[in-house]
Amino acid sequence: MTDHNVQPVSKVSTVSSAPPLKLDDFLPYRLNVCSALVTQALSRIYAGRYKIGVPEWRVLVTLGEFGVMTAKAIGTHSHMHKTKVSRAVALLERRKLVARKANRDDLREAFLSLTPAGREVYDELAPAALDFVRQLMDTVDAADRAALNRAITKLIERSAQLTVGVATASALR
Numbered sequence: 001m002t003d004h005n006v007q008p009v010s011k012v013s014t015v016s017s018a019p020p021l022k023l024d025d026f027l028p029y030r031l032n033v034c035s036a037l038v039t040q041a042l043s044r045i046y047a048g049r050y051k052i053g054v055p056e057w058r059v060l061v062t063l064g065e066f067g068v069m070t071a072k073a074i075g076t077h078s079h080m081h082k083t084k085v086s087r088a089v090a091l092l093e094r095r096k097l098v099a100r101k102a103n104r105d106d107l108r109e110a111f112l113s114l115t116p117a118g119r120e121v122y123d124e125l126a127p128a129a130l131d132f133v134r135q136l137m138d139t140v141d142a143a144d145r146a147a148l149n150r151a152i153t154k155l156i157e158r159s160a161q162l163t164v165g166v167a168t169a170s171a172l173r
Helices: 009-016 027-050 054-066 071-078 082-094 116-137 142-172
Strands: 098-102 110-114
Touching: 027 054, 027 116, 054 071, 054 082, 054 098, 054 110, 054 116, 071 082, 071 110, 082 098, 110 116
Parallel strands: none
Antiparallel strands: 098 110
């Protein structure tokens, strides 16, 4: 004899309880969506005109800000994998926007810098990028902007700490 009032476990659990994690409310997901949308919108400033993608943009503006750097330093600063940095640098070199100079002390690495043409692109892009940020931040009340910047800084710092903590904990297992 079977009881027709009994529902399968999967139906009972999905009907009677809320999911423990709602992706649309999950902060890492929301930050990722925000980042992806901002990156996509910003890329419209440089992708069409200069025929560069996000990794090339990051290398270009990093060198524009800091001058001479190694690819490793660019990757560390921009949180890009070394392969992405390497490919971006190669494309920018082919386009004569980045120059490479060997490190005499360590021939495995090179010092990278913008060429005059690369500096010209950077100088053209910087004001457009800053205008983009102004348009983006127009949606945040002026009184809230400093708090938003502090919150983002704290989230970045804490994420870095947690990354080290998770890596350390994994190594100890």
